[in-house]
Amino acid sequence: MPRSGIGIIGCGAMGAALARGIASSGAVSPADIRVYDQDKKRAEAAAGEWGLRVAAGPEVLLQKSRCIFVAVKPQDVAGAVNSWKEHFQPGAHLLISLAAGVTMQFYRELLPAGSKIIRLMPNTPCLIGEGAIAMSAGSAVGAGEAAEIKELLGGLGLTLAVPEKLLDAVTGLSGSGPAYLYLFVEALVDAGVNAGLDHESASKLALQTVLGAARMLKESGRPPAELRREVTSPAGTTAAALAVLENRSFRGSLIAAVEAAVERAGELKLE
Ligand SMILES: NC(=O)c1ccc[n+]([C@@H]2O[C@H](COP(=O)([O-])OP(=O)(O)OC[C@H]3O[C@@H](n4cnc5c(N)ncnc54)[C@H](OP(=O)(O)O)[C@@H]3O)[C@@H](O)[C@H]2O)c1
Structure with a gap:
């Protein structure tokens, strides 16, 4: 029987975000999306909002689905x-893995020869449709199939194709990236309070500054260095602040932090 449906195995934070993102893209009818979790309540919660189907077991999900998303812990x-x-x-299914550090080779050793495998590296803003997702397709996957998966993921945010060997770099940059930004905002709020603002005002101003700057970058399409220069008048306040950040290796610290995350991603790999 030809299959067309979507199956999601594992309905934790990422599986549920995936279910929501695919359902909201409108590319597939909710009745063609099946979810399964060993904890039935989680599958029901992921399915509930969009009227998706809860599969009684993984075999039912595989019988009815062509694209099998694996969203369990590595x-x-x-x-x-x-x-x-x-x-x-292999001729009927496409496996799409979200598991961090689980290589295509790991799947190839478990699945029949010629199996089509795609790896995704998402980040938590996928939960609100603003994720950054890197996608890497195995050699058995056709260009049309990869394009189809990219389209399915449209409701989760931006999807970018990268070779599998660069997925650790993606993990260090955008996978862990939201945590760097949260730390930055925490520090900015502390700095505001230190300078005399109350905590609530400092929090509101810090958040809006990050949001506004991110939108300026995205909507203008201009390089960050150019936008930064526009805020930096000679001998002004921003120049004084940036000099402190450069002297204390803000840029170097961030590069070293991402390097550490990339290295750790390599250590945690399952191949
Ligand atoms: N969360 C992130 O920020 C993030 C970012 C990038 C990539 N990822 C990847 O996304 C994947 C899912 O992450 P998550 O945070 O959503 O994990 P999670 O919250 O632990 O969800 C995984 C779900 O799968 C269930 N499960 C475990 N084994 C199963 C099986 N054999 N069959 C069916 N369901 C099973 C788990 O049940 P139990 O709780 O009972 O075990 C749990 O409900 C991970 O591989 C992770 O590497 C996550």
Whole structure:
């Protein structure tokens, strides 16, 4: 029987965001999206909002779906795949993995030869449709199939194709990236309070500054250095602040932090 549906295995934060993002893209009818979790309540919660179907088991999901999204924790991938791999057909299915650090080679060793595998590296803003997702397609995946998956993910944010070897770099930049920004905002709020603002006002101003600057970057399409120069008049207040940041290796610290995350992603790999 030809399959056209979408199946999502694992309905935690990412699986639920995926279900919501795909359903909201309108590319697939909710009745063609099936979710499964070993905790049925989580699957029901992910399905509820958009009227998706809850599969009774992974084998039902594989019977009815062509695209199988794997959104369980990396350490649970082998157990999950082993429990349904006899239902996986290379000619009929496409496996799309969200598991951080689980390589295509890891899946190839579990699944039949010629299986089509795609890896995604999302980040938490996918939960509000503003994610940054890197996508890497295995050699068995056709260009049309990769384009179809990219379109399906439209409701989760931006999707960018990268070679698999660069997924650790993506993990260090955009995967962990939201945490860097949260720390930046925390520090900016502390600085505002230190300078005399009350906490609530400092929080509102810091958040709006980050949002506004991000929108300026996105909507103007201009390089960040150019926008920064516009805020920096000679011998002015911003120049004084930037000199302190440069002297204290703000830029160097961020580069070293991303390098550390990339290195750690390599250490955590399952291949
Ligand atoms: N969250 C992020 O920011 C983020 C970012 C990038 C990538 N990812 C990747 O996305 C994947 C999911 O992350 P998450 O944060 O959504 O994890 P999560 O909240 O732990 O959700 C995973 C869900 O899968 C269930 N599960 C475990 N084994 C299963 C099996 N064999 N069959 C069906 N369901 C099973 C879990 O149930 P139990 O709780 O009972 O085990 C849980 O409900 C991970 O591989 C992670 O690397 C996450």
